[in-house]
Amino acid sequence: MRAAKQGDYDGLCGLYALINALDLAGCKGGRLPVHRKLFEELAGSLPKGTLHRAIKDGLSGKDLLKAAAAAFPAFKKPLGGSVRVSRPFRETIFRTNEEFVESIADIMASGRSALILNICTPVYDHWTVAASITPQAIILRDSGALRELRLDRYTVRRGEYRILPRETLLVHVRPLKTRASEDGT
Secondary structure: OOOOOOOOOOOOHHHHHHHHHHHHOOOOOOOOHHHHHHHHHHHHOOOHHHHHHHHHHOOOHHHHHHHHHHHHHHHHHHHOEEEEEEOOOOOOOOOOHHHHHHHHHHHHHOOOEEEEEEEEOOOOEEEEEEEEEOOOEEEEEOOOOOOEEEOOOOEOOOOOOEEOHHHOEEEEEEEOOOHHHHHOO
16 A cells, blocks of 8 residues: 555645745745745635635635735745736636647746646546646646646546636746845846
C-alpha cells in the first residue's frame, strides 16, 4: 500500500494551487518558511464551516478568492510584491479548446502571472496550476501526481474530463517599488 499524500483525505488542493502559483507569478525566493505561514493564513481565513466543508468537498473559486484577499496582503514584503487573484474568464464562453488555450497562452506570456485551472473528472474535481503549454497538452505544476492535461482528453465543452474556464483564477504579482525604481535609477 502506498503512503498517503496531500489530497487523499482532504479537498484543500485549491490552497496548494495558490501557493504553487506564486513561483510562476514571479514571487521571490523558493520554498520558504513564509509559504507554510501563508498556507496557514489562507486556511485560517476560511470560515469554520467552509474549512470543514473543504476537507470533504473542496473549495470553490469564490472561497479561494476570499481566502487570497484576506491572506495575501500580510505577505506583500516576504513575497516581493502584492498578490491579486481574479477570475479573468468569469463572463467568457469558450467554444473550443483552441480558443481557451490561446487565451491562457497570452496571459502566461505576459509574465508576473500564473493561472490556476479547475478541472473535473468522473472521480474528482481539482485545482491545479498551468505551467506551460504544448500543442498536445497543458503542462501542470501540481501538488499531486497530475502532470498534464492532454487536450485530446480534457475539453472546455461538456464531457467526463473538463476544464472549467469560468473558474480559472489569475494570480498576478505587482512587484514592490524599490527606492531605485522610485528615483528612476
